[in-house]
Amino acid sequence: MKTDSEFIEGLRSNDPRLYAEFVGVFASRVYNTALNILQNKEEAEEVAQDVFMKIFQTINTFDQSSTLKTWIYRITVNKSLDALRYKKRAKRWSVFVNFFNDEGEQKHTAVDFVHPGIQLEQKENAKILFAAIDKLPERQKAAFVLCQLEDMSYKEAAAALEITVSAVDSLMSRAKKQLREQLNLLPYGSIK
Amino acid sequence: MDQLNKLLEDLNQSRRAPLPERFEENVVNRWFNEVPKREDYSALKYIAAACLITLSLINILSLTEYKEPTEISIEVTSDTASENQFAEEYGLVEQSTYYSLNQ
Numbered sequence: 001m002k003t004d005s006e007f008i009e010g011l012r013s014n015d016p017r018l019y020a021e022f023v024g025v026f027a028s029r030v031y032n033t034a035l036n037i038l039q040n041k042e043e044a045e046e047v048a049q050d051v052f053m054k055i056f057q058t059i060n061t062f063d064q065s066s067t068l069k070t071w072i073y074r075i076t077v078n079k080s081l082d083a084l085r086y087k088k089r090a091k092r093w094s095v096f097v098n099f100f101n102d103e104g105e106q107k108h109t110a111v112d113f114v115h116p117g118i119q120l121e122q123k124e125n126a127k128i129l130f131a132a133i134d135k136l137p138e139r140q141k142a143a144f145v146l147c148q149l150e151d152m153s154y155k156e157a158a159a160a161l162e163i164t165v166s167a168v169d170s171l172m173s174r175a176k177k178q179l180r181e182q183l184n185l186l187p188y189g190s191i192k
Numbered sequence: 193m194d195q196l197n198k199l200l201e202d203l204n205q206s207r208r209a210p211l212p213e214r215f216e217e218n219v220v221n222r223w224f225n226e227v228p229k230r231e232d233y234s235a236l237k238y239i240a241a242a243c244l245i246t247l248s249l250i251n252i253l254s255l256t257e258y259k260e261p262t263e264i265s266i267e268v269t270s271d272t273a274s275e276n277q278f279a280e281e282y283g284l285v286e287q288s289t290y291y292s293l294n295q
Contacts, residue, residue, distance in 0.1 A: 024216060027215060027219070031212070032208055045215065048215070049222060052219045052222075053223070057226075115203075115209060117208045118203065125198075125203075126202070126203055148200060179196050180195070184195070186195075
């Protein structure tokens with residue numbers, strides 16, 4: 001695999017072969033991070049594409065104060081959270097519109113999310129977990145997705161979220177506490 | 193086992209979602225479409241910068257050519273502060289009240 005410097009130089013010089021290789025290396029991480037935060041396949045695909053365009057547009061300003069991977073995760077998390085906020089605003093607005101118009105179509109909700117990477121026998125459990133993750137505040141959700149689902153260290157997650165390691169630790173503790181509280185509210189036997 | 197840990201353990205076995213169909217191809221195609229736009233944009237940027245520099249130079253040259261020395265002299269003398277002169281200049285000499293008060 002190419003080093004960060006090789007990728008950066010290649011992207012800066014508009015090298016098409018290197019760009020294709022770069023997309024091949026990072027596509028799965030970007031898409032899966034967006035998917036875990038947004039819990040919607042179409043939106044995650046759109047955000048992931050936007051992330052690569054943003055990388056291409058801003059690669060010249062990347063100062064290499066962090067690793068390329070961290071920088072990419074930062075862009076992905078920010079774009080995903082922006083999309084999430086936009087979705088929430090649209091949802092609020094649709095409630096207002098539906099108040100006056102009964103024919104308003106109910107949009108997809110994250111509770112229905114079935115992770116496409118999960119095996120069939122674990123899908124029910126995954127659905128429960130993702131429904132609980134979706135209720136977390138956005139910063140806790142971002143920290144949880146990076147540390148727990150993307151296997152990043154607290155240090156890497158801190159760099160990606162531009163916060164301190166102790167702040168990540170605190171977000172993770174609160175996220176786990178909240179998730180446990182939500183799971184305890186489920187009827188007995190829900191989790192197999 | 194804690195419910196959360198059990199769910200996370202299940203999830204850890206397989207959780208990477210496959211990429212959507214033709215995802216990488218779409219990203220690269222989008223990039224190819226963007227490249228010429230970016231070059232056009234940078235060319236425009238250089239043209240705009242050149243125009244700005246030319247205009248600034250014309251402005252500076254025209255200013256130096258027509259510049260004429262202007263001298264404005266303002267005299268401030270300490271005499272104006274004098275009470276008597278102030279009174280004379282403003283026609284206050286006649287006013288007995290002013291004088292009587294100051295004497």
